[in-house]
Amino acid sequence: MLVVTCPVCNASGDETDFHYGGQAHVRRPATTDPVNITDEDQRDYLFIRHNPKGLHFERWRCDRGCGKWFHAARDTVTMEFKATYGITELPPAELIKEAKGPWADYFKKRLKEKA
Amino acid sequence: MKSKYSIFSLARNAKNYHKDWEKAWRSPAPKAEYDAVIVGGGGHGLATAYYLAKNHGLTNIAVVEKGWIGGGNTGRNTTIIRSNYLQDSSIAIYELARSLYEGLSQDLNYNMMFSPRGVLMLCQTEHEFRAFKRTAHANRLAGLDCRMVTPAEVKEIVPIINTDPNCRYPILGAYYQPRGGTGRHDAVAWGYARGADELGVDIIQNCEVTGILRDGGRVTGLSTTRGEIKTKKIGVVTAGNVSTIMDMAGVRMPIESLCLQALVSEPIKPVIDCVVMANTVHGYMSQSDKGELVIGGGTDPYNNYSQRGSFTALEHTVTALVETFPIISRLRMLRQWGGIVDMTGDRSPILSKTDIEGLYVNCGWGTGGFKAIPGSGFVFADTMANDRPHKIAEPFGLNRFAEGRLIDESVAAAVAH
Secondary structure, eight states: OOEEEOTTTOOEEEGGGSEEEEESSOOOHHHHOSSSOOHHHHHHHHTOOOOOSSEEEEEEEOTTTTOOEEEEEEETTTOOEEEEEOTTSOOOHHHHHHOOHHHHHHHHHHHHHHO | OOOOOSHHHHHHHHHTTTOOOOOSSOOOOOOSBOSEEEEOOSHHHHHHHHHHHHHHOOOSEEEEOSSOTTOSGGGTSOOEEOOOOSSHHHHHHHHHHHHHHHTHHHHHTSOOOOBOOOEEEEEOSHHHHHHHHHHHHHHHHTTOOOEEEOHHHHHHHOTTSOOOTTSSSOOOEEEEETTOEEOOHHHHHHHHHHHHHHTTOEEEOSOOEEEEEEETTEEEEEEETTEEEEOSOEEEOOGGGHHHHHHHTTOOOSOEEEEEEEEEEOOOSOOOOSEEEETTTTEEEEEOTTSOEEEEEEEEEEEOOSSOOOHHHHHHHHHHHHHHOGGGTTOOEEEEEEEEEEEOTTSOOEEEEOSSBTEEEEEOOGGGOGGGHHHHHHHHHHHHHHTSOOTTTGGGOTTHHHHTOOOOOTTTTOSOO
């Protein structure tokens, strides 16, 4: 049983009080560049998923509290929630550093864009 | 040459108090090089190795497994075998598997206890009734022996079922595949392992893959916890861990790993002699030869590698089954466990070549892989041996996700496979 705390309204509950929303930080390519998207971009958006054994970043919704979507960093082996953060935010810097594989590549790209 | 299992070998060994049975397969050290290596010693991986050796004469091959063979999902499922899927491509592969199961014990000389006791899929809403009717028509067109049955027939087949028309999800009928059933899941892994071993395949347990070695766009070998192994062909058949392995080769997968749980009750006298699947309420049940009721349900919703699921999902499954079978309400549950299943977006498997030469992948069986083991191994072996997709495997390529050519079984099969 997972215990989750919503970063928006601070309500705490188990997994039945929240709704899982899958991988975080998925961006629809057609929103920024509708003319030049390829079939592969669209495939990556719709189907390709980060699926790490360990630290994962995902979306959750506070179903029985404020109803807002938020982000969470969770370990898929220990089930521990490492952090929760706003739906428009990137994870805390120390967790970005901890990320491995495809997540590490993704954050490197995002941080470069930001800079 | 191994001695054959038979009533005579059983009698002969009984005389020596069963002390002299030879090992069913060897435990060799990995060689420096193989013609092909299968990563993952579950049912699908072992079946692939067996058919590579038997049908394609490739005997200098190995199966590497990080734990012990059949210790993953092959030994954790609820052993249901059926082939009544909606889409033609799915029917082709699942029916190939189901028909291979019929003669598998003889083929492998290993009793995997295939029991075609019939699979009954309940219709508990108007919507579900119509969806199954559509599947029934599709299946009959494909030549499957399946039919819709009325609530009265359901009661006849499964007397312990609750057919009260006033309950929350009344039984409006069912979709019946009499040739479906169950098998002994461990025996499938062991039988394929013994068969492959006899043909010269090295089965290497406790050998975890730590890297895939490449020379430009082609594979050259594997690094493992037991040293480097050179090979030009690698088949990745690692179910829930497939993303982890494919990440090593830089191939991104359309897969998420979830936990699916199952449980068994204390053993009781025979009460149900077929498999019942109640997809609307998320529960399915059959009875093992030991008398335990074998129960499965839906997955936990979130990514999970722990092989432990949540109590919420179990409670949901048991609640559903207690309404469907009121007599089980006081049964105690004996064991419960979880397996990590690899889910694709369209709930259909992936049997594919990749952009890297010599790298093949067989995964995405999600919650329904056990029933497909012989068919999956058969066509995947052919795909690897000839370096082109087998005709039945062709629709299941990785390219379908970019081409939008999905094989949608998520609605057709509801939750339970």
